[in-house]
Amino acid sequence: MNRFASLLGRGIERVSASALGPYQTAVVRIGFAATWLLFLLRELPHRHELYGPDSPWSWDMARQLIAENDAFTALMWSDGRLWFEVVYALAVLSSALLMLGWRTRTMSVLFMIGVLSLQNRSIFMGDGGDNVIHLMATYLVFTRCGQVWSLDAWRAARARAAPARQEKAQEPGGKALEPVDKVGPALWWVLGLGLSVVTFMGELSGGWSLVFWGLWLTHGLWWAVGRRAPDGEARKLLDVIVKLTHNAALLVIMVEACLIYATAGWYKIQGSRWQDGTAIYYPLRLDYFSPWPALSDLLASHGLMVMLVTYGTVAVQVAFPFTLFNRRVKNVLLAAMIFEHAVIAVILGLPFFSLAMIAADAVFLPTSFLRRLGGWAARARGALFARFTRGRTVPGPRAQETEPARESTEHARVGFPS
Template sequence: MGSLLALLIERPVSLYAAAVLRIGYGLLYLLFLLREFPHREEIWGPGSPWTPALAEQLFGQTGWASILTLSDSRAYFEACYAAAVVISALFTLGWRTRAVSVLFTVMVASFHARAIFMTDGGDNLILLMSVYLVFTACGRRWSLDARRWPGRAASGTRPRPRFHELRRVVGTVLHNCAMFVIAAQVCFLYGSAGLYKVQGGSWGNGTALHYVLNLELFRPWPALSLMLDQHPILIAVAGYLTVLLQVAFPFVLFGRLKYPVLTMLLGLHVGIAVFLGLPLFSGVMIAADAVFLPDRFYESLGRLWARTIRPALTGKPRASARGGPACVPAQAEVPGSTWRERSHSHP
């Protein structure tokens, strides 16, 4: 019990994973808004078939709210849309993350509630995660905030007076609890999806993916779906593997099996994005899976970036393992350093 309490209050855990969630969801929502820019009026604007009056009527039943329904003015809608794009970009970059995370949640909830029937399910999880990330210290790694306060980024805390210790402890507890809730949310999502599939007859006989590949709504590449549909054994194996991964996911998180399981889930989500045309949903799930990778994994990625990718992009020489340049220049000759000169310099 004491070790659990110490883990909860001593230091924030999984800071790199929290940063990956911030970058992933901020970037995904930014790309989502930019992708729908030509259709923004039909989806969220005052001229949408789902009118603000209908949205307000639904809010009375569901308890939702949206800043987009505060005015019917087109100029107001365009201002809200531009604000959502800017806030998503700032959240991704990690600028004033504490305040911007709240604004990001408000924008995601407002756009989600305004056109709740126009989504593919991916923004449901973005909405949940944005609420959780408000309570995390997701700006302490890989952010503009971390560059502004390098001491805070290195130690996980900003230097504070002693009487602010309570504030530090509260922030740490909120961060750790929020990261635990995020992990539990992902486990519940996978486990419930797997158990729900087990109850279906089409998943039991291995034909579920056959029917999915023949739905016109989920066929962005009909020729590709038809080619895959010609291999029933492969489809059946993929269906059984999907159910097995989702049901087993919550039980393999505390062992080495989680790494191959996460790798296979990555392939599963890439397949969903390509074959079913759900890139937002796949990206959201891939970002959610990142919470289960330890900080040492992300630190190794940072070292790999510093050694290989960054020098290739900037054209600077790669640093050696000892911290010096890869190619050591020849040393200048020092008078008296040769054997003959040294021999004559002593009696």
């Protein structure tokens, strides 16, 4: 009993003292933001037919459906072409900035708004990966997904590594002046003004109004407490709440990924084509899923290969949630699933579905592998930087990548929550 209480105490201390999985949440952030951004850019010439005024699912039809299910989409605020272009452009911009990790807290909310606005406008557009993006865009709002590999982390590292610069800017009384974040408050006020206009116009339902106003006020409270009492009890309490929220959202992302594979695998078991080992054969014979006909024909012509891939897909999907208790087996199946999605992207021509699933799988990648991956990327970036700056004088030393601090590394200590 005492041992159980001790383990429980250590577990509670761990989830309340730090935001877990900084590298995993960073990969999930980059993966889903990049997937959605690439999709929006690829469909740029067809955006009006997919989600805009030329869509077969007309604006009036979408409005009738949303009146029943109370889904959120900013595209229902106006049926004008200009408003659609504004929303589409904001969706592209927020995706790019979230991928880069600029003001991740604000961009995660705007990213969610962009995803929900477009997908809920035309619910029949998508290939399955859109459902995963839809869910993960909501979960990312509650994570601290900019602790590493983000412009926010780079900005916070610079603030921590420049005490000498802060000592030079001193008040007459000798107190070091704290760095002032002007972009964050300006962004907060602009978004608050826009939210006030939308609320006054009655475009938000009660539930969504509560969600957006709650997020806006929470960001303001975080900044106010951090500005006035950065070492006070109120700030410590808020920090614990934020970490618990992050860890809970990370757990939900992991459970969601397991549910996707478990339900897909068990439904496949019930299908006769999956039972006799021929299910993979049929999509390979469809022109719609054959961007490389010669490659599809080659795979479909080998019955043994079709059977092995069919049974292997079911086995991996059903078994994966149970392998989380064994790290080595989990890593092997994780690599197999990522490879499988890469093959689906090429053979069946479903790149965005595969990218979305790979981004969801990334939450289970080992931290050691992700840190090595970050090291390789940093060295490649350094080599590229050195190649372009060869023969030039570069002022100042290069900033080195640091481990995420135990406290938040998304922002400077008195930086505005963004």
